[in-house]
Amino acid sequence: DGGITQSPKYLFRKEGQNVTLSCEQNLNHDAMYWYRQDPGQGLRLIYYSQIVNDFQKGDIAEGYSVSREKKESFPLTVTSAQKNPTAFYLCASSMSGTGYGELFFGEGSRLTVL
Amino acid sequence: AQSVTQLDSHVSVSEGTPVLLRCNYSSSYSPSLFWYVQHPNKGLQLLLKYTSAATLVKGINGFEAEFKKSETSFHLTKPSAHMSDAAEYFCVVSEYSGGGADGLTFGKGTHLIIQP
Numbered sequence: 001d002g003g004i005t006q007s008p009k010y011l012f013r014k015e016g017q018n019v020t021l022s023c024e025q026n027l028n029h030d031a032m033y034w035y036r037q038d039p040g041q042g043l044r045l046i047y048y049s050q051i052v053n054d055f056q057k058g059d060i061a062e063g064y065s066v067s068r069e070k071k072e073s074f075p076l077t078v079t080s081a082q083k084n085p086t087a088f089y090l091c092a093s094s095m096s097g098t099g100y101g102e103l104f105f106g107e108g109s110r111l112t113v114l
Numbered sequence: 115a116q117s118v119t120q121l122d123s124h125v126s127v128s129e130g131t132p133v134l135l136r137c138n139y140s141s142s143y144s145p146s147l148f149w150y151v152q153h154p155n156k157g158l159q160l161l162l163k164y165t166s167a168a169t170l171v172k173g174i175n176g177f178e179a180e181f182k183k184s185e186t187s188f189h190l191t192k193p194s195a196h197m198s199d200a201a202e203y204f205c206v207v208s209e210y211s212g213g214g215a216d217g218l219t220f221g222k223g224t225h226l227i228i229q230p
Binding site for chain 1: 123148150155156157158159160163204218220221222223
């Protein structure tokens with residue numbers, strides 16, 4: 001079945017450590033996105049990529065980094081520079097240039113900083 | 115600039131009664147509008163979308179929404195609630211009708227509670 005796989009589902013980190021969240025899709029979508037979700041805040045865009053080897057900052061990119069070396073993969077690194085990293089992280093994909101904003105989401109990764 | 119306001123953070127209804135989740139938007143252009151649903155600890159799933167065709171849009175699981183330009187609203191309804199409808203619902207606006215999801219603005223969500 002086609003879809004988006006995020007791993008790990010739960011992750012604990014000590015302050016000062018970098019962590020990388022994995023996102024893989026087999027939908028053959030060009031565009032991929034990372035969102036952060038906090039209770040009562042809706043979703044906020046961290047980074048997005050519309051093509052391999054290219055990506056753009058979203059609304060809250062500070063303290064995060066990404067790469068897009070393959071069409072299927074869009075990993076997110078939460079660096080020690082992120083002041084408040086505890087959150088639910090969602091990866092999504094869409095057909096670039098079409099789809100009218102229809103996103104397909106993974107099941108999320110919950111990061112807790114101890 | 116575009117924005118979206120979900121008027122209720124929580125809505126509670128009894129099973130079998132109608133559901134109404136309210137959403138108002140602001141947009142400088144003709145927007146596209148969406149409703150997504152999120153069950154606990156899961157990703158979001160598209161319920162329905164409006165993209166300047168029919169103003170009454172039917173979605174999955176018996177949900178529908180009506181685009182009212184004069185009221186700048188896009189309320190989500192369902193005639194009869196089911197226990198499985200308990201979830202978080204997000205209203206989303208996009209000013210870029212042909213573009214990617216970088217032009218999307220999410221509402222803060224409405225938590226729907228279904229009483230047995």
